[in-house]
Amino acid sequence: MKQIQIAEFGAPDVLQCVEVEIPEPQAHQVVIKVNAMGINPIDYKTRRGLGFVAEKAKSRLPWVPGYDVAGVVYAKGAAVTGWEEGQRVCGMVNFPLPAGGYSEYVVAMPEMLAAIPDSVSDTDAAALPLAGLTAWQGLYETGNLCSGQRVAILAAAGGVGHIAAQLARHSGAQVWGTASVSHHDFLEEMGIKPVDYHDEKSLEKLKDMDFVFDAVGGETGIQALDFLATGGTLVTLPTITAEQIMQAAKERGKHARGYTVHPDAKQLQTLLEYIADKQLQINIQKRFPLEEAAQAHALLEKGHTRGKIILAV
Numbered sequence: 001m002k003q004i005q006i007a008e009f010g011a012p013d014v015l016q017c018v019e020v021e022i023p024e025p026q027a028h029q030v031v032i033k034v035n036a037m038g039i040n041p042i043d044y045k046t047r048r049g050l051g052f053v054a055e056k057a058k059s060r061l062p063w064v065p066g067y068d069v070a071g072v073v074y075a076k077g078a079a080v081t082g083w084e085e086g087q088r089v090c091g092m093v094n095f096p097l098p099a100g101g102y103s104e105y106v107v108a109m110p111e112m113l114a115a116i117p118d119s120v121s122d123t124d125a126a127a128l129p130l131a132g133l134t135a136w137q138g139l140y141e142t143g144n145l146c147s148g149q150r151v152a153i154l155a156a157a158g159g160v161g162h163i164a165a166q167l168a169r170h171s172g173a174q175v176w177g178t179a180s181v182s183h184h185d186f187l188e189e190m191g192i193k194p195v196d197y198h199d200e201k202s203l204e205k206l207k208d209m210d211f212v213f214d215a216v217g218g219e220t221g222i223q224a225l226d227f228l229a230t231g232g233t234l235v236t237l238p239t240i241t242a243e244q245i246m247q248a249a250k251e252r253g254k255h256a257r258g259y260t261v262h263p264d265a266k267q268l269q270t271l272l273e274y275i276a277d278k279q280l281q282i283n284i285q286k287r288f289p290l291e292e293a294a295q296a297h298a299l300l301e302k303g304h305t306r307g308k309i310i311l312a313v
């Protein structure tokens with residue numbers, strides 16, 4: 001089977017396609033035959049040698065990136081119950097290590113998986129897990145989003161942002177989203193009030209927010225503390241700058257929190273049902289063949305994706 005590995009950290013061309021044996025499941029594992037994989041910024045940050053996963057992976061190279069997979073159960077260990085061979089499944093698997101999703105077949109723990117509803121495509125199911133769980137957990141676990149709140153989503157057109165924006169709308173919040181003007185039609189279609197982050201005047205619309213969902217981080221996250229109403233909360237995603245933003249919040253008497261996504265099959269199943277019920281739409285910007293993982297990374301790394309980028313077998 002084909003698999004994408006990195007033997008060293010670096011630019012996209014360190015992603016190499018190799019042939020390896022199809023894995024065998026242990027008693028408590030399943031093997032998924034993967035049809036589509038989602039890619040996420042953590043994949044390219046780790047490939048570059050940045051962040052907490054790279055720190056752990058550096059002594060375990062070669063490393064196979066990827067957490068988001070959709071496909072069918074190909075084989076299962078003797079102790080696995082609840083899943084049958086041939087059943088359509090998706091999940092955020094093997095997070096943070098060993099990862100391994102950029103493979104035609106991947107070993108996974110069955111409790112990380114959710115069943116893909118008939119009406120949901122493999123592509124959407126592969127795009128959903130990490131970004132969808134991040135959106136859910138940021139809004140409802142780390143944050144405490146309530147109906148009627150004023151919410152700003154920073155990077156609302158991105159992989160996590162476009163899901164968070166739709167969830168916040170469904171929860172009855174008033175939602176503003178930052179993006180370049182080229183994405184504003186996309187935000188409006190989702191019922192989001194667009195704000196051009198390149199334009200100071202446009203940013204003035206972000207006042208007295210009860211909740212800021214910061215999918216950008218760094219200086220942008222620090223500046224966004226000024227958008228908060230008294231008692232409001234900023235939840236920041238990029239883990240590399242979370243401490244810095246929480247410290248800045250403390251100095252200004254504001255409230256900011258960071259978090260790291262975790263697998264949760266129940267939340268994932270709920271999100272899949274939202275897609276099936278057309279309450280949530282996943283935008284796929286582009287699909288690449290697995291062998292073109294380097295091109296897919298190069299596009300995602302530009303930082304201007306609308307929705308998600310997918311690898312397909």
Ligand SMILES: NC(=O)c1ccc[n+]([C@@H]2O[C@H](COP(=O)([O-])OP(=O)(O)OC[C@H]3O[C@@H](n4cnc5c(N)ncnc54)[C@H](OP(=O)(O)O)[C@@H]3O)[C@@H](O)[C@H]2O)c1
Binds near residue numbers: 155260
């Ligand atoms: N803590 C966690 O567990 C966790 C989980 C998932 C993701 N993350 C992190 O969250 C961040 C977002 O992830 P993602 O998958 O949504 O990334 P993404 O899909 O690559 O985000 C792309 C979007 O970012 C927008 N953008 C870039 N700079 C911006 C700015 N200054 N202001 C507003 N929008 C801006 C772009 O819009 P334009 O084209 O208009 O520039 C584009 O639509 C990443 O840093 C990722 O590592 C953290």
